[in-house]
Amino acid sequence: SFGAWVTYALGTENENLPAFVAINDPRGLARSGKNNFGNGFLPAAFQGTDFSASHPPGNLYRPENLSKADDQKTRSLLQRLNASHLEKHPDDADLAGRIASYELAGRMQLSIPEVMNLADESASTLAAYGVEGGSELKGAYARNCILARRLLERGVRVVQLFNGSDPSGGNGITNWDSHQDILKTHAMQAEIMDQPTAALIADLRQRGMLDNTLVVWATEFGRMPFLQANGTGRDHNPDAFTCFLTGAGVRRAYSHGTSDQFGFKAAENPTSVYDFNATLLHLMGLDHERLTYYHNGLERRLTNVHGHVMKDVLA
Structure with a gap:
């Protein structure tokens, strides 16, 4: 994927967040699934990490019965074991990618909850994106657009937003592939996409981010x-x-x-x-x-x- 190539070339600007995030449509993965943000023959560490405003990464919070000290001891032991295993398989890019992914996941437990919390967004921002007042799908996509901006603000290198899912998704009208009822399906897809997408661009400009x-x-x-x-x-x-x-x-x-x-x-x-x-x-x-x-x-x-x-x- 394009995001994998850019991440391979430029790396990350925030060690506590993925360099490449794919934000899937609220109805599910797009056709071709995770290949849309995959690494192909590049090392596995460069594939996109997928989550959305309505489907945050799992296991973000430490279990209540596990103390912070014990959690840290477990992580340290796991890091030593992984490093030892990697020394025996230095050319295994998939293994290196998995280890890097687990280590990033640990750091994300501290950074992601704040990124995912849209409660500090102003009422005017939510209204501009169309979070309320439209269909449930439009509201979910609008929240994804806000999440995209928040990720960019925090140094995520590439954010890939999807509008449309595989036919297994939600409401019976899942994407732009309109082999029938094109007037109905395109009108519905446009209602979901147009306002939030335009608001994202305007928001980036207003915050001085669009030049970069x-x-x-x-x-x-x-x-x-x-x-x-x-x-x-x-x-x-x-x-x-x-x-x-x-x-x-x-x-x-x-x-x-x-x-x-x-x-x-x-x-x-x-x-x-x-x-x-x-x-x-x-x-x-x-x-x-x-x-x-x-x-x-x-x-x-x-x-x-x-x-x-x-x-x-x-x-």
């Missing part, structure tokens, strides 16, 4: 400009769809590329996923041709052997 934060709103498909055979839905369209960027290093009030008159294919300045990722890495201060990881006999890149920075979108 890159906001990427992205999807992997558009929809076809014509209906499917059922007459109410539209199929995937990989050849014309929209993403937007704002914040650090991004040219303002600029639209890059156009589709044809039907919205069927990109007609002017077509952009590949490789170009998109190369540009995002550049905005993060990284050269996509030099950011590599040796795997299976090759120096691997996020952009493979492709990709060019879209200089027109840079400020």
Whole structure:
């Protein structure tokens, strides 16, 4: 995932929180599950840690029957045993990742409760995000957006917010994949997403964070400009769809590329996923041709052997 590559390159700014957090839709994981924020062939330590405002990390609090001193003794013993085991398996990246994860979990018991506590948010902030007054799903997504800002404030390097889940999720309308009833389903998804997302960007700007934060709103498909055979839905369209960027290093009030008159294919300045990722890495201060990881006999890149920075979108 993109977040894994950035974390691999830049590390963390807060040793007591994950460098890469994935905030899942209130209805559950998106299609493809944890692969959306996985590490792939990068070391396991760089995968995203997933939780949300409504589903905080588990086991945050020490059991009441365990004293703080005994808890610390247990942690110290576990650290020594893990270190000894790792010495015998120095090339096991998964083992090293698990040990790092357990140690981070211990530190998170002190840091996460404060991050997750939205009670200190002002009434005006909650209203701006749309926490109250809309659907339950909109309120939950709004709280996720506030959580994203709080994580960024505390030095989390990458926060990946999801809007949409796999079809096993909640209300029967779980994502943007509208093969039927597109007017109904897109209207409902937009009602959930629009206000909280706009409020997050405005909040980052108001707090002086947007100049140092890159906001990427992205999807992997558009929809076809014509209906499917059922007459109410539209199929995937990989050849014309929209993403937007704002914040650090991004040219303002600029639209890059156009589709044809039907919205069927990109007609002017077509952009590949490789170009998109190369540009995002550049905005993060990284050269996509030099950011590599040796795997299976090759120096691997996020952009493979492709990709060019879209200089027109840079400020």
